[in-house]
Amino acid sequence: MFSKIVTSALFAGFAAGLIAGLLQLNFMQPVLLHAELYETGQLVHFGGPGNVSAAQETGGFNLTRDGLSILFVALAYTGFAFMLVAAMAAASDRGVTINARTGLIWGLAGFIAFQLAPGAGLPPEVPGAAAADMGARQLWWFSTIAATALALAMIAFGRNPLVLVAAVVLLLAPHVIGAPHPDAFAGTAPPELAGMFAARSLAVALAGWTLLGMFAGYFWSRDEADVKAAA
Amino acid sequence: MTTIALGHTRTNIMPILGAALIGLTLMFAAGNLQASSLHDAAHDMRHAVGFPCH
Structure with missing residues (x-):
């Protein structure tokens, strides 16, 4: 295997x-x-x-x-x-x-x-x-990937409607919480x-x-x- | 040569977890690790793939 x-x-x-x-x-x-x-x-x-x-x-x-x-x-x-x-x-x-x-x-x-x-x-x-603190961004990035992957698996393979509801919550949560953004814009x-x-x-x-x-x-x-x- | 009927094997969870861990390590090394030589070599790819970097 x-x-x-x-x-x-x-x-x-x-x-x-x-x-x-x-x-x-x-x-x-x-x-x-x-x-x-x-x-x-x-x-x-x-x-x-x-x-x-x-x-x-x-x-x-x-x-x-x-x-x-x-x-x-x-x-x-x-x-x-x-x-x-x-x-x-x-x-x-x-x-x-x-x-x-x-x-x-x-x-x-x-x-x-x-x-x-x-x-x-x-x-x-x-x-x-410009970007926010790197540690905070990496944490949000990894958590968002994990939550989204888990949610998609739940949608694909879940058989209980409650699982679907939980999956939607997981999909939305990172974006409701929000990604870390810079304090000021300085892009060139x-x-x-x-x-x-x-x-x-x-x-x-x-x-x-x-x-x-x-x-x-x-x-x-x-x-x-x-x-x-x-x- | 002995043949094993792999088609219906109940897989151990360990190979799956092991492979996932290898993948995570490779992704972390290529995309997230901050060692400067690694960062410079992977710089353009990190921007292009959207890894949080810098």
Whole structure:
């Protein structure tokens, strides 16, 4: 069982992570580098001497920097994959069918728990954005992921209406409590860049997570078929 | 070669918890750990994936 989880998670996590990393490099890195021109003070978009062109030279592909980014995206997705496949294994044990098609729904649920719900309180930030105390943000971030994942599992597998009610409370609680926000706004990047960055972050994450779910379901069911064929 | 009928095994909870813990550790190392070399290498990814960082 353990080796089956590890195999599925490694293949699915690395494959989805590489694709997410390439999407990030193409669609987000130019926005991030552009925002860094404002973070370093090289550009000032407000209260400066005049209008700043929206077209800026942000530099091309940097092998070390961008290579590391892709590797770390793959690493993060491999981490996501281990958690996702562990949950799939627990469900599979209880008779739930896991394959590429159902994996898509698992991936969507993972996107909601790990990206959309925490992102609704702590939107993905461009460099130079102001933020609250990091410890407080990490605590809220982890708690929101845990509460949302648990709530989605309760909605998917709960049979009692009371469980559904409890799930909705769990889904809403982090947002009613509210994420920690900075005391003052000091962001350097134009809102146009910040909005683009947050939107693209969620879009890339949606692609990455749905692929992760499908790959994980595929490798899990393939391994199952192999075992049955060998038996 | 001995074959084991894995299809209907009642799984031990330990492999599942172990795998989840590995995942959590990987995610924490890639996204949340503040060691500066790790932070610099993972910087762009942390912004892009939306990890609370800095």
